[in-house]
Amino acid sequence: MDRIDQNILRELRTDGRISNQDLSARVGLSPSACLRRVAALEKSGVITGYRAVLSPQAMGTGFIAYVAVGLSAHTKAAQEGFERAMRYCDEVRECHNITGTVEYLLRVEAADLAAYKRFHTEVLGTVPHVNALTSYVVLGSPKDERG
C-alpha cells in the first residue's frame, strides 16, 4: 500500500466508474499495471465494492431521519433479533451498534413524514425488546461523503 495505491483509491472513491485507462493515466501507470493494483486492492478487501449514488429526492425518499434505539433486554438474543429485523427493512439504510445510553443508531429513508410515521409505529413499534425511540430528522447534509 504505497502512494500510488492511495491515489488509485482517492480517484475510485470520487469516481467509481472511471475507466481503467483514465485511472492509469491519472496515477501515472500503464493500464495493465494499474489494473493489477486495482484487482489486488479488491482481492485484499481494501475495496469492498462499487455503488451508484442516487438522489434521495429522485428516489422518492426525501425524508431522512436518524433514530436512536434502546433495547429493554441486553442479551445476545435480543440484539440478534433486532439486527435481523433491521436487515430485512428497506427503509433502514444503516444500523450501527453504538456506545452510550442506547444501543443502536439507524439511518432511515422514507418517502415523506407520513411514510416515516407508518414505519415508526408499524415496524419499529412491533420489533421485540425495542424500548426507547428517539428520532432526529435530517434537515440537510452540509457534508456527505458516504460510501
Add this chain to the structure above:
Amino acid sequence: MDRIDQNILRELRTDGRISNQDLSARVGLSPSACLRRVAALEKSGVITGYRAVLSPQAMGTGFIAYVAVGLSAHTKAAQEGFERAMRYCDEVRECHNITGTVEYLLRVEAADLAAYKRFHTEVLGTVPHVNALTSYVVLGSPKDERG
C-alpha cells in the same frame, strides 16, 4: 421512471461497476436501450455519481464515531462557520443538520482512539460556538448501505 428504471437503479446501487451488457441482461433489455436509460438517469440527476466503497480498517480509519454537536449561538453565521469548518475536516465524513436538542450529527472516521481524542480536543474544541459534544463510538454496523 418505470419498473425497469427501478431495477436498473437497484442493480447499480449494489454493483456500480457492472458492465452495461450484464446490466441490460439482468433487467431484460438490449444493451443500447439499457445504456440510453442509464444515461437519462444520470442526466436527470437520479444517479449523482459512482463511488468505490473502501474498508475503513484497510484505510487506517478503524475508529468510527457519531458525534452530536450543539452550538451556543443559533445564528446563521454560527451555523455557516461550523459547516465550513466541517467541510475542511478530513476526519468528518458526514455532517447532518438535524432536529432535536442539538443541531448537528457528525460521522467521524479516525485511525484509532488516540487520533479521535486529538480530533475531539484540537479540532472540535477549537471551532467557535461549539457547545455540547456527545460521542457515540461505533462498535459495529450490522447493516450499512451507505452511498
Add this chain to the structure above:
DNA sequence: GGTGAAACGTAGGCCGT
C-alpha cells in the same frame, strides 16, 4: 512495471413497432 494483440464492451446511427 511495460507492451502488444485478441477478446470484450460501448456508443451511436438506423429502422421497426
Add this chain to the structure above:
DNA sequence: ACGGCCTACGTTTCACC
C-alpha cells in the same frame, strides 16, 4: 417515444518481455 440490431471504435485483459 422507445426498444432492438448492427458496426466502428475504445477498453480491458492476458501472456510475455
